[in-house]
Amino acid sequence: MAERARRLRSRPAKEPLSLEAFTAAAFGLLEREGMEAVTLRRLAGELQTGPASLYAYVHDVQELHALLLDRALSAVDLHPASTDRPRDRLERICSSYLEVLLRHDGLARLAAGVLPFGENALALTEAVLECLRGMGLSRMRAAWGFDLLMLHVTAIAAEHDRRREQNDPIGRAHRGYVEAEAERFPQVHALNEELFSGTGTARFSWALDVVLTGISEAREPNN
Amino acid sequence: MAERARRLRSRPAKEPLSLEAFTAAAFGLLEREGMEAVTLRRLAGELQTGPASLYAYVHDVQELHALLLDRALSAVDLHPASTDRPRDRLERICSSYLEVLLRHDGLARLAAGVLPFGENALALTEAVLECLRGMGLSRMRAAWGFDLLMLHVTAIAAEHDRRREQNDPIGRAHRGYVEAEAERFPQVHALNEELFSGTGTARFSWALDVVLTGISEAREPNN
């Protein structure tokens, strides 16, 4: 990692981009045109070079995605000096994380498919663990609960993102299908109303409550 | 090349496959070579035709994915005549769902990116809702809880699938990085052991307990 940075710095080329400047260029593309525009070739065009040159910065496209995600995570508000109770701070952090993931088209789907690395992911982890421990949870509950919590918020964001892309925010197509199947699927039919009710924020708020309650009240985790 | 073209040309127009037979061919490809091999072009080759012909069966590649996922879901064991308590039956169903998603490379990642349609997804929904209602949960808890539960299991499966592809089942790379950051990220450092402990099944079992406990004990959902 430091090795690559040194190599880049000593490069005599006409455009000695730092890894940060490289990432910034990729992030600009994301902001202006969404994730689907962030390809190595498009980025190469942006940087006025051929696609082969980008392999000086990243080993493959997944590494570009990881860089981009961590760059985006710098915008998450961790409420570092919050005087809230830990649980309230945690809810604020999760909401900010969700908001950041939904800020650009395709970012949430990317987050659901990348193992988070880097400074900002680590800072987010630290803040969330701090809250969970501050809520009085055991080391084990905090650790495993962190995993579940982030997985959950990321998955919810990815589903929002997906529906947004398909212009089907309430799952209308699905709903129509379900309505026709009263005899064979009585439970689905009976709960059709509830299944598709609620705003995004109401559901997210409840989802957070479910996961946090579960982390606190479920049996002690044991490996 | 010209030889094959002449052979095709001299044949009468092929009778179209049923959608089922078409899906079965795609599923065979998935079984033999994993999701990454399931492309419209590969499938066209398998069916001895050009890629354009597949648009008689599906509107785009996402529809192919949806077809494939539902086909895979037919293998989920719903324990229809189970005499277990609803909660136990539900755990069995979720385990079977997880196992099916992990049976083929890339399927779980696909499931995390597709809105589930079709017969088998609906049958799974019906069974899960039946269990949740059988556990005495309100209509609203059952409906919103169903969403959360499936989202959760799917997300867990997708992460397993991803790690498996990258040959990093316990997140070794991540771990090494984290260990070096004791001063700036004390919580992460202190909980490093717990964060990476536990087998996949132990963590899945706890995750199920967390979500089910949360669904039961969290505040009543309201929209």
Add this chain to the structure above:
DNA sequence: ACCTGAACACCGTTCAAGT
């Protein structure tokens, strides 16, 4: 009318050749 080969507009990655 229907099917499909060929074309179009892209991808990520590799490598030989030019500076």
Add this chain to the structure above:
DNA sequence: ACCTGAACACCGTTCAAGT
């Protein structure tokens, strides 16, 4: 020695032309 244009091996989708 290093950078990168060009090539390679693919994608999904469209459309004109042939039977």
